[in-house]
Amino acid sequence: MKQYLQHHEWQIIEEGFNPEYNEISESVCSIGNGRMGQRANFEEQYSGDTLPGSYVAGIYYPDKTRVGWWKIGYPEYFAKVLNAPNWIGIDIAFDGEQLDLAHCKVESFRRVLDMQKGRLERYVTAQFPDGRRVEIASCRFCSIADDEIGAIRYSVKPLNFSGTLSITPYVNADVINQDSNYGEKFWVEVETKTKRSQAYITAETKKTEFQVCTGMRFSIFQNGVKVNFDSLRVHKEKYAGRTVDIKCEKGRETVVYKYAAVVSSLNHEKAELLERCQEAVKRAHDKGFEVLLQEQADAWAAKWEEADIRIQGDVAAQQGIRFNIFQLYQTYTGEDERLNIGPKGFTGEKYGGSTYWDTEAYCFPFYLATADQHVARNLLVYRYRHLQKAIENAEKLGFSGGAALYPMVTMNGEECHNEWEITFEEIHRNGAIAYAIHDYIRYTGEKEYLAEYGAEVLLGIARFWAQRVHFSQPKQQYVMHGVTGPNEYENNVNNNWYTNYIAAWCLRFAGESMQYVKETAPEQYSALAGRTNFKEQEELRRWAEIAGNMHFPADAQLGIYLQQEGYLEKEILTAADIPAAQRPINQHWSWDRILRSCFIKQADVLQGMYFFEDHFSEEDIRRNYDFYEPRTVHESSLSPCVHSILAARLRKEEKAYEMYLRTARLDLDDYNNDTEDGCHITSMAGAWMAVIKGFGGMRVYDDTLQFSPMIPSQWNAYAFKLRFRGALLQVKVTKEQAIVRNLSARHLDIKIYGNLFTVEAGGDLSVGLR
Numbered sequence: 001m002k003q004y005l006q007h008h009e010w011q012i013i014e015e016g017f018n019p020e021y022n023e024i025s026e027s028v029c030s031i032g033n034g035r036m037g038q039r040a041n042f043e044e045q046y047s048g049d050t051l052p053g054s055y056v057a058g059i060y061y062p063d064k065t066r067v068g069w070w071k072i073g074y075p076e077y078f079a080k081v082l083n084a085p086n087w088i089g090i091d092i093a094f095d096g097e098q099l100d101l102a103h104c105k106v107e108s109f110r111r112v113l114d115m116q117k118g119r120l121e122r123y124v125t126a127q128f129p130d131g132r133r134v135e136i137a138s139c140r141f142c143s144i145a146d147d148e149i150g151a152i153r154y155s156v157k158p159l160n161f162s163g164t165l166s167i168t169p170y171v172n173a174d175v176i177n178q179d180s181n182y183g184e185k186f187w188v189e190v191e192t193k194t195k196r197s198q199a200y201i202t203a204e205t206k207k208t209e210f211q212v213c214t215g216m217r218f219s220i221f222q223n224g225v226k227v228n229f230d231s232l233r234v235h236k237e238k239y240a241g242r243t244v245d246i247k248c249e250k251g252r253e254t255v256v257y258k259y260a261a262v263v264s265s266l267n268h269e270k271a272e273l274l275e276r277c278q279e280a281v282k283r284a285h286d287k288g289f290e291v292l293l294q295e296q297a298d299a300w301a302a303k304w305e306e307a308d309i310r311i312q313g314d315v316a317a318q319q320g321i322r323f324n325i326f327q328l329y330q331t332y333t334g335e336d337e338r339l340n341i342g343p344k345g346f347t348g349e350k351y352g353g354s355t356y357w358d359t360e361a362y363c364f365p366f367y368l369a370t371a372d373q374h375v376a377r378n379l380l381v382y383r384y385r386h387l388q389k390a391i392e393n394a395e396k397l398g399f400s401g402g403a404a405l406y407p408m409v410t411m412n413g414e415e416c417h418n419e420w421e422i423t424f425e426e427i428h429r430n431g432a433i434a435y436a437i438h439d440y441i442r443y444t445g446e447k448e449y450l451a452e453y454g455a456e457v458l459l460g461i462a463r464f465w466a467q468r469v470h471f472s473q474p475k476q477q478y479v480m481h482g483v484t485g486p487n488e489y490e491n492n493v494n495n496n497w498y499t500n501y502i503a504a505w506c507l508r509f510a511g512e513s514m515q516y517v518k519e520t521a522p523e524q525y526s527a528l529a530g531r532t533n534f535k536e537q538e539e540l541r542r543w544a545e546i547a548g549n550m551h552f553p554a555d556a557q558l559g560i561y562l563q564q565e566g567y568l569e570k571e572i573l574t575a576a577d578i579p580a581a582q583r584p585i586n587q588h589w590s591w592d593r594i595l596r597s598c599f600i601k602q603a604d605v606l607q608g609m610y611f612f613e614d615h616f617s618e619e620d621i622r623r624n625y626d627f628y629e630p631r632t633v634h635e636s637s638l639s640p641c642v643h644s645i646l647a648a649r650l651r652k653e654e655k656a657y658e659m660y661l662r663t664a665r666l667d668l669d670d671y672n673n674d675t676e677d678g679c680h681i682t683s684m685a686g687a688w689m690a691v692i693k694g695f696g697g698m699r700v701y702d703d704t705l706q707f708s709p710m711i712p713s714q715w716n717a718y719a720f721k722l723r724f725r726g727a728l729l730q731v732k733v734t735k736e737q738a739i740v741r742n743l744s745a746r747h748l749d750i751k752i753y754g755n756l757f758t759v760e761a762g763g764d765l766s767v768g769l770r
């Protein structure tokens with residue numbers, strides 16, 4: 001854990017230069033707009049530790065898999081969101097000497113991510129080895145008002161000398177992925193073009209043949225006056241840049257404005273890319289930096305207006321939740337149904353920018369409640385579009401007849417993860433995809449989604465489960481062998497309770513959904529049944545038979561469900577028994593030792609209790625929580641939020657708060673010692689859930705929005721907004737009461753602590769806190 005970032009309600013502030021933490025700060029202070037993203041790398045050259053990262057949504061490379069021995073069924077490749085051509089670069093030299101903070105004495109340094117306004121700033125005073133001192137200030141953003149544009153204001157001021165300043169703004173496609181399997185470079189140059197103050201490079205990805213044109217135009221001001229300059233082209237491979245030499249005087253500031261555009265063949269014809277890029281650069285340049293900056297601030301203000309959570313009395317908690325909401329909206333805006341949410345978003349290379357079950361299990365509720373309904377719907381449609389590939393994935397493993405296995409990791413629907421214990425065994429992911437459909441319908445009431453898209457996905461998923469189980473003669477029940485549950489610290493187990501439970505639930509839900517479509521949309525039903533060759537009676541009967549006769553391992557004496565068969569035969573310790581110096585265990589213990597231990601990486605049985613809370617009594621949940629939480633090391637970022645929500649449900653206030661902070665500040669405080677690889681974007685939605693579903697107790701049952709609010713003792717009040725079925729509610733919880741305000745023009749019936757109330761349009765409702 002590191003606590004070098006300052007607490008502030010709206011900003012992330014790094015005061016003082018911490019080269020040893022630079023890669024962490026680069027992750028934390030990343031900027032993005034759903035279409036492109038950028039780590040907080042310096043604009044000027046830097047030879048210290050850095051992970052350069054510019055990413056373009058949907059642009060990936062299928063890097064050839066590296067495994068020891070090939071096994072049938074392994075995916076051929078691991079998809080990587082590419083480190084894309086760099087658009088931020090501005091090299092600076094004084095009298096021929098490059099500015100590189102790694103070779104300077106850094107006298108002062110301040111990096112600020114302003115989440116309210118959506119921009120990154122940096123202020124530095126540095127001294128060259130020969131004593132010359134300079135001041136730098138930079139401000140940049142990826143526009144969310146115009147998502148193909150980024151802009152930078154970069155100023156330099158010599159403090160104790162005058163001389164020649166060389167400024168080289170550039171775009172550069174000669175970039176690498178640190179995680180490349182074979183050290184290969186993934187970009188091929190297509191064309192470059194430069195003019196006096198402009199430079200463009202079009203590059204193509206090998207194999208996938210995506211093209212990206214990255215362009216820029218710059219202007220220079222001294223003492224507020226625009227400088228007329230000549231520039232020289234810099235000749236380098238896969239690079240387009242211009243150098244300007246100008247006089248700079250002691251104490252006088254030189255400001256460079258760099259307007260950049262990143263356009264890709266995902267959205268434009270390849271033949272027109274350069275032209276589109278030039279248009280975008282011109283658009284940005286003509287508006288000018290200040291106008292773009294204001295548009296950016298306005299666009300973020302509009303997002304915050306609805307998505308913000310305000311916490312009074314606890315700045316660390318406030319900063320944490322805003323950071324999470326900010327990063328989520330920087331990663332995914334929901335406007336393009338081909339895109340999704342990588343576990344690290346645009347903040348690093350890890351997890352390849354691919355789609356995981358994280359989206360459905362964790363991110364989905366956030367977008368469902370804070371954005372227009374089409375945003376969550378787009379996330380579902382994304383999986384619908386991948387259904388055929390999911391069927392092919394299942395076929396590769398030997399399943400047939402339209403059984404669909406959604407991938408654990410994917411860019412285009414194909415499985416591209418290559419650890420057998422995950423690819424072949426972590427099949428519970430299929431359940432999360434079905435669960436999100438259920439969640440969507442429960443929240444929005446839009447049951448028609450089933451006939452349009454949902455039922456077909458559920459049918460494929462149900463067919464998979466129906467083939468994946470087998471009947472155990474000794475048990476006289478259906479069982480599932482050779483799986484990995486959500487707890488990845490245990491592989492190849494039999495009867496993982498969570499997997500069996502969600503499989504049985506899927507079979508039931510799929511059956512009900514098919515019946516519903518048959519009754520309400522008979523024409524769509526026959527079309528669906530025809531194209532999927534659905535054998536109604538036979539398949540429905542088998543699904544019901546399996547769901548009603550599935551084996552769920554349990555221990556009667558302890559009154560708990562067993563994570564998997566034989567779990568209690570392990571040496572049963574608690575996480576408190578692990579010496580602090582050995583945590584996180586995944587950075588200290590051999591994999592063998594981890595697998596044999598009883599320690600749980602992330603919610604497993606408890607993940608099921610969280611999803612299906614209404615299937616269990618409070619006592620059931622408590623017993624399982626009290627048994628499993630102490631054995632959980634929370635080494636997946638996805639773990640603490642589920643525990644926080646359940647702890648709040650059980651009124652374990654202190655634990656709920658501890659787990660909330662751990663989720664919300666996971667990257668700000670680098671809890672798991674891995675933020676340098678990128679931020680844990682998908683778990684950030686878990687922090688949102690910990691407030692809304694945990695402390696706020698928000699649920700939807702029987703078409704009714706419900707709250708059971710509580711407040712951590714550290715907070716004076718908190719407030720959030722939710723969209724629900726055409727209404728917009730603001731919920732404020734103080735130490736005394738919960739106040740629900742209906743900000744919309746339609747009344748809404750809601751439940752608070754189980755009692756039904758009507759909140760009139762524009763009206764208020766207050767209920768004393770319990």
Ligand code: BGC
Nearest residue numbers: 343351356357358488636638
């Ligand atoms: C977790 C998985 C998760 C993945 C990406 C892993 O560490 O165990 O559940 O899908 O990270 O976030």
